[in-house]
Amino acid sequence: MVPAGFYDAPELQRALGNYEFCQVFRAVRKAAGLSQQRFAELTGLTQQMVSLVERGKRNLRDVLLVARLANTLRIPPHLLGFGTESGNLDLNREVSRVERRDFLSIVLGITMSSTLHPDIARLSEMLPSQAESVPRRRIGVADAEAIENTADWFRQTVGAQGGGLIHSAALAQLQAVRSFDDALCTEEVRARVDLAIGYLAWIAGKASWDIxxxxxxxxxxxxxxxxxxxxxxxxxxxxxxxxxLLDASYHALREGHDPSHQGRSALRLVEHGFNVANTSLHGASTSVRADLYTNRAFCHATLGNADQCHDSLNMEGETFATIQPDTVPPWLRHITEAEIASHRAYSMHLLARTQPEFVPTAVEQLDVVVNDSDLTYARTRAVQLTNLSELYIRGGDLDAGMRIGQEAIAAVNGLSSRRSRNRLQAIADAAEPFAAKSSDMAQLRTEVHAAVHETRV
Known part of the structure; x- marks a missing residue:
């Protein structure tokens, strides 16, 4: 769109550093000979928005919108702070003090840049603990396969039983394979080993989230x-x-007490995932695209956008129907029709939390899911039992809420998942208004408390 070195001009660098896109848009359009309408089509903006930006009437501050523009207009990411100049990231700061925007900026710095600034490279290579490992002089395909198989076994265990059982083992394994970094190998093996180590780190992250x-x-x-x-x-x-990115999005949905903020934060990560799918060297597989629609539905459900939620669920179903089995990545091979139904039910549950008219639909769909023998993992059933009990109680069916709540507690007690235990609190919260007049609800709250805190009733 623009010639090499175009953004070297001092005035453009100053404008980009201040996120002043009025000058940038005009300069790019002039260099490329584009009308506002054509420029809007290429960038995914409206012609009205382009006009407002160029006249200085509208600022662009959304970090993921800016990231998308950087990809489209070939703006070097460091000029926008994605990758940052030296010193902008304080590597001595505790990770617990990293704010959400800092985390998001690092994510964008990794996924957008062709090369990483050294500060971001060091930060993104940090692991939760350091341990000695035996160095290797040379590695091959068999080593990559071993890491892949280990990661896949950990993934299945997390999915079936929770991350508590394998958390320490996954971290230890991840530390061990770091020794492969300095080993000799072909470029093909290096790429495969790096991907396998990334897969293992992601699964270790799932286990960490679970505890x-x-x-x-x-x-x-x-x-x-x-x-x-x-x-x-x-x-x-x-x-x-x-x-x-989708795991980070799901985490954003679950962190905090402001559904609107959580939904918007999560949706930004999902939309960035779509951008990655469309602009990367290798396209995303069909099953991963279906997963993008799944998570987009969760975000819109959290935001109360019923129409957008249903549209995303429909796109998930249509995309899922076109999947070729031999193209599915290992971590999505558990997705079946039953799991798709579970996604729909969970979306209805999220909508029902803010829009009571969706409670009957959510209850009906959740009831089908928890009784479906084709669910891949018992953990899915345990989580959905929790959601179903909560909705039964909020809808006034205390008998069903009590019965399903006790099933949920029993199912969660069979998992090694601190997060699943804590999610049981939603049942106790739903039962609280009824506890003074209903001994069953009071007893259910006691049983939930015992399960959450792992004590005996």
Missing amino acids: EALDQTKQLLLFALNRAKRAEQHPRSTDLTIAV
Whole structure:
């Protein structure tokens, strides 16, 4: 669109550094000979928005919108602060003090840049703990396969039983394979090993999230993104990058007490995932695109956008129907029709939290899901039992809420997942208004408390 060195002009660098896109838009359009309408089509903006920006009437501050523009207009990411100049990232700061925008900026710095600024490279290679490992002089395909198989086993265990059982083992394994970094190998093996290590780090992050080690989770997700970036020549690199972004999006949905803010933050990461799918060297697989629609539905449901939620669920179903089994990445092979139904039910549950008219639909769909023998993992059933009990109680069916709530407690007690235990609190919260007059609800709250705190009733 613009010639090499176009953004070297001091006035453009100053404008980009201040996010003053009025001058940038006009300069790019003039250099490329584009009308406002054509420029709008290329950037995904409206012609009215382009006009407002060029006249200085509208500022662009949304970090993911700016990231998308950087990709389209080929703006060097460091000029916008994605990758940052030396000193902008304080590597001595505790990870627990990294603000959400800092985390998002690092994510963008990894996924957008062709090369990483050294500060971001160092930060994204940090692991939660350091340990000695035995160095290797040479590695080959068998080593890559071993890491892949290990990561896949950990993934299945997290999915079936929770992350508590394998958390320490996953971290230890991740530390061990770091010794492969200095080993000799071919470029093909290096890309495959980097991707496998990224896969392992992502699964370790899932385990950390499950035991509610949130800062550790962020470290591991950044590490996984960086490894996927290093392996960008591998055909699966785009799929892994998007998988990690979607996990970060799901975490954003669950963090905090402001559904509107949570939904917007999560949706930004999902939309960035779509951007990665469309602009990376290797396209995203069909199953990963279906997963993008799934998570977009969750975000819109959280925001109360019923129409957009249903549109996304329909797109998920249509995309899922076109999947070729041999193209599915290992981490999505558990997705079946039953799991798709579970996604729909969960979306209805999210809508029902703010729009009571969706309670009957959510209850009906959740009831089908928890009784479906084709669910891949018992954990899915445990989580959905919790959601179903909550809605039964909020809808006034206390008998069903009590019965399903006790089933949920029993199912969660069979998992190794601190997060699943804590989610049971939603049942107790729903039962609280009824506890004074209903001994069953009072008893259910006591049982939930015991399960959450792992004590005996």
